Amino acid sequence: MTVETPTRYSPLSAWQDALARLPTGVQVRELPFLTQLNLRLQPGSAAAQAVEAALGLTLPGPLRAGMSGDVKLLWMGPDEWLLVAPEGRQHDLVAQLRSAIGDEFATVTDVSAQRTTLALSGHLVREVLAQGCAIDLDPRVTPVGSCLTTVLAQAPITLVVRGDAASSVWLLVRSSFASYLATWLVDACTEYRGGTG
């Protein structure tokens, strides 16, 4: 065998070309294989403090995400966060967090393959998303750092505003819904592709 086959397949590996052909103004890129851990703990508890100390980060409050460092924390619910880190960190991070938590009550679950992440950017992103997302993405209402779990078209997603004017967002989507979402995104760009699309 001269061709090396990749050993892993992201949910949107077959969509690279279609996503690359989207009109100017909507860039969509899959960020596959990111480490994703589900954290469940009571805010303000000893476990929360231990986790924050271990990560050197503050757990973000409702509807917010801390996106500055390598390890990002997304608020998912009153006692739930999604930790997102570069590829391959899940085993170390699970061990590190469980050790920090010790006998306190908090749980860490590896869900890295549960969702894939789409990075969207470009001046049309907000308009494309408005075709399927009921959230007001005006930056005055939903500023940078907002983290919303909602639906886009008919797919459950978590949306994180990364850059100004919602021109840069992350969409985290469950793996089984990813190709539906990609189909929807490509379709929603039809109008901006001009008459040839």
Place this chain on the structure above:
Amino acid sequence: MNSPFRARGHGHIDRDTTLSFTFDGTAYTGHPGDTLASALLANGVHQVARSIKYGRPRGVLAAGAEEPNALVQIEVPFPEPMLTATTVELYEGLVARGLSGQGRLSSRPDTARYDTMHAHCDILVVGAGPAGLAATLAAARAGARVVLVDELPRPGGSLLGTRELLDGVPATAWVSDVAAEIAACSDVRVLQRTTAFGCYDDGLVLALEKRTDHLGAAAPAHISRQRIWRIRAKQVVFATGAYERPVAFDDNDRPGVMLAGSARAYLNRFGVLSGRQAVVFTTNDSVYPAALELADAGLRTAAVIDAREEVPAYWRTACDERGIDVRAGHVVTGTSGIERLSRAHVAAFSHGRLGDRQGIDCDLLLVSGGWNPAVALFSQARGTLDYDAGIGAFVPAQAPGNVRTAGAASGTFTLTGCLADGADAARRALSAIGRTGRTVALPAAAPLPDAAPGRVLWRVPSPRDSPDGSHQFVDLQRDALVADVLRATGAGLRSVEHVKRYTTIGTAHDQGRTSGVMASGIVAEALGMDVAELGTTRFRPPAVPVAFAALAGRNRGELFDPVRVTALHPWHVEHGALFEDVGQWKRPWYYPQAGETMDEAVLRECRAARTGVALMDGSTLGKINVQGPDAGVLLDRLYTNMMSTLKVGRVRYGVMCGIDGMALDDGTVIRVAEQEFLLTTTTGNAARILEWMEEWLQTEWPGLRVHLTSVTEHWATIPLVGPRSRDVLAVVAPGLDVDNDAFPFMSWRDATVAGIPARVCRISFSGELAYEINVPAWDGITVWKALYAAGSAYGITPYGTETMHVLRAEKAYPIIGQDTDGTITPQDLGMSWVVSKKKPDFIGKRSFSREENRRGDRKQLVGLLPADEQVLLPEGAQIIATSSIPAPPVPMLGHVTSSYRSDALQRTFALALVRSGTRRIGETLYVPLDGRTVPVTVTEPVLFDKEGTRRDG
């Protein structure tokens, strides 16, 4: 010029461009800016359809969405039924025909795009007439985020249909100035050709934008034809204007009878004179400016018939100057003509009695019975309405805090009043959201005399003898008469809602815009009640007809419902799998080889699993991680059997029941660590079981220290099944001791499979030696391919859900939801062993001691073997005790829940729920099928390998 009814110097149409169109088979021309109705009128065509019930000729009555008659079917470019000619913009090549109340949907699929857009704003203004524009301007200048929706192609609303002046110049100049200013505001979105049709809680307004309909065949395919806007507004201002109301008189449905304000609009918007010789019939002042503008444009106007005793001197003088006879205290009693109107019958009307009738020749009878504020959306928004006896109409009263009306929609009918009202509504809306509006300088309208009161007149007494009102139409589209209203009240109906349903008045496409208030008035008169007491019918969305295609938007075809696929899906597609829909999932159903039928493929797949090795995609199984010190306690309460005693490294099958003791779901539970379990649910129940568990945890047992996390999609799950499965696994997992003693049934091991860290469980849903290999989803294909390659020596066979069902049914493993229906306990399934006798409590426990649940004659799961081994019983078939079908009611003993052809048994078999089934084992029962009965033998449910000798290989 082939349009004899065009008036020079009027109208916002492009006379330099000619558009060709066809109506009812005849070719005509019109101009950009025309509607189909205005172009027809310009060609002298009034009659557009025949009425649905009586087949009477009907003409254009109005100029907008209130039109009750002029329903048309568009044939070209794409067939579309039930549009009003008054709202269809003319385009080149339009082919349409008039409809008699019913259209027909195209038999071809509609290839046009329809989509949806969400929008958010501080203030939504509905209507770009004088009040709406003033409101938008005031809100825009205050820096608010504003959306303005308007149904016409250009802003201006009623100002487009009159020659009114603002600051001494045509009002349209002010409209242009405002439009230009708001277009320059980045926070203002103006949507023309957009009709708000539904108003819901919390300021959600749905609007339909017709984006390319007006382009006809030239519409670009990549732009959506229509778009549903879902607008969420903090404040809504309904500047929706008012609809003119007709008066009922004999033969008031004849082509040539038209609302006066609409004739005025046809002149000023389209440069169309709707006739040659007019008679005007009014109850109020509003027709006089209309009549004067029309007369000045060349319409010969014989007379204004004014039902009031007094006509203001100002208007009488203006009419005298133009030679228009004004007859106060008179009414139109009827019309005559051959189809189209040729004469109006006029009589004095005093103290309820008609004087002598006189005919006046005319081809146009303009009618105004006053104006009804357009309150449908306001009412949908839970605004209340009061009857205003002065204008004979319902006006907004109490409003929720986030909606208000402005202008004619509030019952303000002067231009000055509408402008001021619009600006004021914006100021109040701004104030409601904590913003301050600045004063907006408004232009001055030309002074008019103080309006004299109108007369409220619903109907003119019929000069005919009887029956009363049998030639007076209330709802023209429904062919509903005054006589029908009187029949309803005569039958004892006292509510306008009941009368509406009895007569169908107000139920057509126009939602009773011209008939609803009139109907209330006539009912009130008949009952001797006050209209205020009677009220009006409730308004409901959609306020205008909306195509299903528009409501569906992009949710059709492949986007109709999310298609959920597993990580292995591309392999299944590549290998020719046919798919079964399980909830939103696509699951491989079976993998037919060339020339194979479904039966053949499934028998082959079953044979491979029982004699060699086979594998399937089980990734859709729901998976829930249960973690925390009290995880075992929670599971003991949720499952009927004991879970807390499970050892780390072991697996247990479990059943969950509802509080009624009926089986809810089943699956396996593995103990990952002392404080961590992983349980599986059936594919379709994954979300429901997580919610069920969370509900108990959060509402009943919040003290338990347990967290539940869905990990369904983190894992790809591959059952590897069959006597040779151990051999295959040994090849791909060389480091795993697969020996039966080292890796026994109902245990799990962490292992490296195909070089990938995996969790392997020894569980079986077929009775065969089997392993379930779990890896992160992104590694699924790699592991699957490695198993497939390693198994090729043994003829490894991929199998789908159908084979899975056959294999498990041969072993009588029930599918909750197929072999059960919410009334079946674990004991009914023959699974008493899964119900703990030791646990102090668990969900469903108390129900098992109910007498009803302990009866011996409950329906129980049994096997059925048809006497004819080739007969496949249909699932759902009923089971009876006798070989001939007795007279109804036929006593039914139960029904077939699962039925398959078995390769292992070389025959057909079924599972069934049968009353006293366990006691009937050995009996012969009968299944009615195709007019005969099929004898079947009742058996133990397990039909294959009763001793369980195969599970260890």
